[in-house]
Amino acid sequence: MKILHTSDWHLGRRPVGGIGEYSKTRYEDYFNAAEYIVNEAIKNKVDVFIIAGDLFDRSSLLPDILFRTEKILNKLKENNIDVLLIEGNHDKIYTHDDSWIKYLENRNLVIMPKTKKINDNFIFEPYIKDNIYFYGVPYQGVIIDEVLIELSKNIDENNKNIVIVHTGIGGNFIPGCTKSEIIDLFKGKVLYIAGGHLHTYKYYPKENPYFFVPGCPEYWDLNEKGNKSYIIYDTETNKYEFFESKKRKISTYNFDSNFFEIKNLDIEKGEIIKININSKNSIDNIDNYEKILLEKGALKVIFNINYSNISESYDIENIDKKVIEENIIKTWDNIYSANSKKTIEYLETLKNKVYDNSQEIFDSFDHFLDVILEGEENEN
Numbered sequence: 001m002k003i004l005h006t007s008d009w010h011l012g013r014r015p016v017g018g019i020g021e022y023s024k025t026r027y028e029d030y031f032n033a034a035e036y037i038v039n040e041a042i043k044n045k046v047d048v049f050i051i052a053g054d055l056f057d058r059s060s061l062l063p064d065i066l067f068r069t070e071k072i073l074n075k076l077k078e079n080n081i082d083v084l085l086i087e088g089n090h091d092k093i094y095t096h097d098d099s100w101i102k103y104l105e106n107r108n109l110v111i112m113p114k115t116k117k118i119n120d121n122f123i124f125e126p127y128i129k130d131n132i133y134f135y136g137v138p139y140q141g142v143i144i145d146e147v148l149i150e151l152s153k154n155i156d157e158n159n160k161n162i163v164i165v166h167t168g169i170g171g172n173f174i175p176g177c178t179k180s181e182i183i184d185l186f187k188g189k190v191l192y193i194a195g196g197h198l199h200t201y202k203y204y205p206k207e208n209p210y211f212f213v214p215g216c217p218e219y220w221d222l223n224e225k226g227n228k229s230y231i232i233y234d235t236e237t238n239k240y241e242f243f244e245s246k247k248r249k250i251s252t253y254n255f256d257s258n259f260f261e262i263k264n265l266d267i268e269k270g271e272i273i274k275i276n277i278n279s280k281n282s283i284d285n286i287d288n289y290e291k292i293l294l295e296k297g298a299l300k301v302i303f304n305i306n307y308s309n310i311s312e313s314y315d316i317e318n319i320d321k322k323v324i325e326e327n328i329i330k331t332w333d334n335i336y337s338a339n340s341k342k343t344i345e346y347l348e349t350l351k352n353k354v355y356d357n358s359q360e361i362f363d364s365f366d367h368f369l370d371v372i373l374e375g376e377e378n379e380n
Helices: 020-043 063-078 100-106 141-154 180-186 259-264 286-295 321-330 337-355 360-372
Strands: 002-006 048-051 082-085 114-118 121-125 127-129 132-137 160-165 192-194 202-204 211-213 229-234 239-244 250-255 272-279 300-307
Touching: 002 020, 002 192, 020 063, 063 082, 063 100, 082 100, 114 132, 121 141, 132 141, 141 160, 141 180, 250 259, 259 286, 286 300, 321 337
Parallel strands: 002 048, 048 082, 132 160, 160 192, 192 211, 250 272, 272 300
Antiparallel strands: 002 229, 114 121, 127 132, 202 211, 229 239
């Protein structure tokens, strides 16, 4: 059996603001990336098409998003390719036990292997095709390790098993992620674990891997780094192959005082350009440089300016704790540091709930990753 594994399409995503040519183009990019993978699946004559969560970027859908999604999935149905899909954290409607993924299942466009909790017991209902058992674990938040441990106990290692789960290996730092020692519990019990949630290509273990995260096919955030892909896995040979996804080209350039050389850059039409400038003096005419690059064909130009002559010193006796926290967060150089002020706000909220012994902390922490990325830095 030939299986294509993809994840985190985030269909319907728009940059912050949601208007203008740039927003419209980026909205199209996510559908284009998804349709490219579907066409490759058809061309390669795969038998099963796995989407490991976050089909949509938001649980509230506009009609155009739903219509176009159904149209894409219907291409797979017309070619007799089973689509196995689980809910990611972006798909869930947290106020109801429902999602648009269940709607797509009712439309016979996807199949959802089920994980249920009845009283204190987890019940796993696999989808079986050609004697291969496909288990599905949707986004579980802080209890992901608990659920995977239970699944590892319940799975029959005498069967050919594949697990679909909306998680990656991220320890306790990234909400909804698991740890490598949890994945180790499945060694020898599964052919393949189709992961998601993280937006760049990952696999585990290094030798003879069986856990894979293909990454978001398109840049969910312009600061994301690493490969983005889909994976084709053959159950007969136990071989997998990594394929680059179709995504918008993003180029980053670093300049010092010779930033005027920006105008000499070769630009590909539709490219997103990120310019990092280290300067000792204030910079004039940034708008002019942006105009030059846009006229060369760039879709968007983003300037990050670091004034290297500015040094900060603090009076230890009078320093604000939040200032220390913010400066530490800025050094992380990741999704949290991109919006350090909002990160501080949410960390403070979480700490207060710990002090109050509030049960809401679990829900708040699950939402933390999503909310922190909805600030002004997102998609620039």
